Each structure stands twice: as C-alpha cells, then as structure tokens.
Amino acid sequence: MKKYKFNRPWEGYAFLTPWLLGFLLFTAIPMVLSLYFSFTQYDVVTSPKWVGLKNYIDLANDPRVHKSLQVTFTYVALGVPFQLIFALLLAVVFKNNIPGIRIYRAIYYLPSLFGGSVAVAILWRQLFNKEGAINQLLSLVGIEGKNWIASPDTALYTLILLLIWQFGSPMVIFLGGLKQISPDYYEAAEIDGASKVGTFFHITLPLLTPMVFFNIVMTIINAFQAFTPSYIISGGTGAPVDSTLFYTLYLYIKGFQHFSMGYASALAWVLLIIIAIITAIMFLLAQKWVYYDE
C-alpha cells in the first residue's frame, strides 16, 4: 500500500499530544513514583522515608501475601481454562448459522455484559448463601446444601464459577476468528473424507490459534486484576479466613485501609512483574503452537 506522506512532521505530534501528555502524567511519572514509593515507608501524611528493600523482604515473608497469591493463582488456573473451553465449544456450535443464533448468542453473552457489575456480585453472594437459590434447587432433590460463601473450602470456587460464567466475550472473539477461516479448507477436508472431530483438530483449531492466544493472554491479565466480586462477596475482607483474599484486594487493604502506601506500591510492582513474566512465557511458547496464516 502506498504510504501517505502529505502531512507536515509536527502534525503527527499535534494529534498525539493528548496521548503523549496522558502517557507522561498518568502512566510514566506515576510508575516512576510508585517504584520509588515501593522502597519507602509512606503513610501519605508524613513524607516518604527510604527503607531500601524492606517492603519487598516483608512481602516475601507475609503469610497474607502467600495466601493471596495462592488464591489468585487458583482463580486464574481454574477459571481461565474452563472459561475458554466453554467459549470455544459454544463458538463452534454457533459457527453454523443455525436458526435463532442471534438470540442464543445474545443470551450467552449476557453474563459477560453484567458479570463485572456490583449487582451480579450481590446476586452471587445470595445465590450461594445457606438459604440461597442454589440450595433451594438442591433441596428439591433432597440435598441439604451448606453456606457455600461462608465456608473457606468452597467460597473461592463460587468466584471461579462467576468467572467461568462470563465466557460470552471470548466466545464472540472465537466466533469472529471462525468466520475468517476460508470455506475452501472445509471443502477440501470433506473431499478427503475427514471426520468432524478430525476437521476440528486439524483445521479449525490450528487456524484459530491466534485467537486462542489472544484470549489466553487477555483473560489471564484481566483475571489477575479481578477485584469487585471478591470485595463484594467477602465484604472487603477476603473472608472467610482469607479464602477469597485476591491479590488486588490485599493491595487495596494495605494501601487504602492501612495507608501503607510504600508496601502497597511494592505489592503493585510484584503484580506487574508476575504478569510480565507470565506474558513473556506465553509469547515465547506461542512460537511453538500459534499458527499465522500469512
């Protein structure tokens, strides 16, 4: 394509000015500051006091950090794969324009639309209560359910379920990817007498790997930062016995309830490093399994 070269050099920067300013004021400078704060003791009222690596050493020995990492990793490791598998399965079902597809797709997308809201978090808290709707249904078949939200061994799983429930948005991305696969491939497969399952694993899935990769990266990054459900369901504490203490919730407690801004900044940087490492690993592994058509 021909390059479009008629603008004066400064005009590009003129249009980029808001973004450049925003990047400096709201990203670059705050990041430098928070890195600095992470080496200090800072309660907002008095000025920051340099403590070197103390926050990071404390953090490495803080049992609540360990617990919150364990909770968050469990949430990501169980929630993300199931969410994406459901998304992929349903996308394959909806790929063929079956009658009623628009309504089906809309219904399956609803949880993604509402899922991040406080309203749904409140609903979830009620659903899995002792007298909640889930136990009402269970009682119909004679099972007496417990209070799923208040039991430390099940509370986190209700949140994982809430994450999986929102598979509509990756499903739509998969649908977009499926629509781009040329029908020629399928015709060729049919002529060769390939089975449906074989076609899926040898044609659909390889051609869809860029979408799969995109979904994995974005879902993991977002899941690491989940906050609202754990805050609402646990009343902002991570209860019961820290079983829903998400990493971001602990960061909030440290920064905005205890006003340990230095410690919270260190937590934020550790989160950044974790996400960066995981993203880097995924990009490295991607070379082995993601297939680009060009």
Place this chain on the structure above:
Amino acid sequence: MKVKQRRNLLMHFLIILFGLIMIYPLIWMLSASFKEDVEIFQSTSLLPKNPTLNNYIYGWKGVSGVSFGKFFINSFFLAIVSIIANILSCSMAAYAFSKLEFRFKNTLFAIMLVTLMLPFHVRLIPQYIVFSKIGWVNTYLPLLVPKFFATEGFFIFLLVQFMRGISNELLEAPRIDGAGTFRIYMQFIMPLSVPALVTVAIFTFIWTWNDFFSQMIYLSAPPTFTVSLALRMFVDATGESSWGALFAMSCLSLVPLLFIFIVFQRYLVEGIMLGSIKG
C-alpha cells in the same frame, strides 16, 4: 435426513437448556425483586405469589437520604463525559498512529501497546496521592480528567485497527484539493469511523457503568455516589434484611446495560472482533 433433523432438534434443545441454566440466576433475581421479602427464601417458584412493586418503591428511596435517582444521574453523567472524552482523545491518537507520518511513530505505538498490558495498580497509588494533594478526592475529576488524555489504550488500538482500513486513495482526492491534516480528520476520518466510534462509546459506557474500584477509591460522600457505590452501601446499611429492595435496585442497575446491548448489539460484537484481530 431424519437422523439429521433429530440431531438438529437435540442440539437446539441442549443450547436452550444450557442457556436457561446460565441465565437462571438473572431470572431468579428479577423474580425475587417482585416478591415479598419472606417469600424470596421460601418458595422456589419463579412466579411471585403476590407480585409487588414495594421493593422498587422502597429501594428507590435510596440510602443516607439520597435517592437512587440521584445515583443514576451521577452514573450517567460520568458515563457520558467519559464517552465524549474517549472519543475525542483516542480518535486523535489513532489518527496519528494510523494515517500520519512522524519520527518514532513505531516506537511510540509499541509503547502504547505495552501500556495496554500494565496492571493499573502500578499507577494507582501515586495518582491517588497527587489527586488527594490537589484536592480532587471526592470530586469526579480523577475519574474524568485522565480520559481526555487518551489513557484508555484499548480504544486507541481498536480505532487504529479500523482507521487502517480506510483507503488512502480516498483521502488523496481532498488532499489534492488542498484539505489540511486537520480537515481530513474532521471531514473524512471521523465520519468514516462512526461504526468504530460507536463501539468505543458502548464499551466506555459499559466499563464506566460497571466500574467499582476507582469510584470507590475517589468518592466517599453519598451525594456523589454512583449506582455501583450506592448498591455496595445499600448492602452495608440494610445488612441482609431487605433483600427484595436490594434485588430491585440491582435489577434496575442492569437495565441501562441491557438497553445498550439490545440496541447496539451489532457494534458490540464487531468491536470485540476488531479489537482482537492481529494488526
């Protein structure tokens, strides 16, 4: 043929069944919002015995003397200003990245893409401290001002993807006629990008409407509360005693999202796809 028909029927049945299971919680909440409090936890029926609007009337009164009407106005205000801010600032940046030539363009674009993956927590604390020092806490400024500076990188990315698809030949004619870079932006790029801009508006609306974390951090006075914050306060204030009213307001809080979804479904779906296709 008969086998195929039967299989099709079975598939529809399964899709509907699974779909119903999925939205059962939402239907349950809607039904509970029309039930009397005692009935909510006693009957499993989705049809209220004595349908009542009391939950809505009681809930609408709000908390701390502020009615839900005010909370809705606050949420709408935030959402609308955010939409305007995002459309203006992100389209300018996207225009520069997709159609203009300047030094370090690729480097800057790469930086922009990296910021997409940064957890906002590394910016949160310094931002909060600065905003509180200049007296912006308990105003909407910390939630709105950054949006005028194209801080939502995802939308820049989405618009860049779209604008790259606008053919340069199309823009050459007005250019030869003497249209400047700014006029091309106003008279050609913006009108041609309307579908993508609608997508930006919809996502901005949904995200602002569902936002909880930043609103909670910056707003602590009930008259400034948004719907999200009001619901949270409602839980704290009434405890678990008036579930009916809580569900009624929760349902109401989802209505604007549902409305947007029904009206703009096409843009939403296309936007999600556009944002994910490798550029």
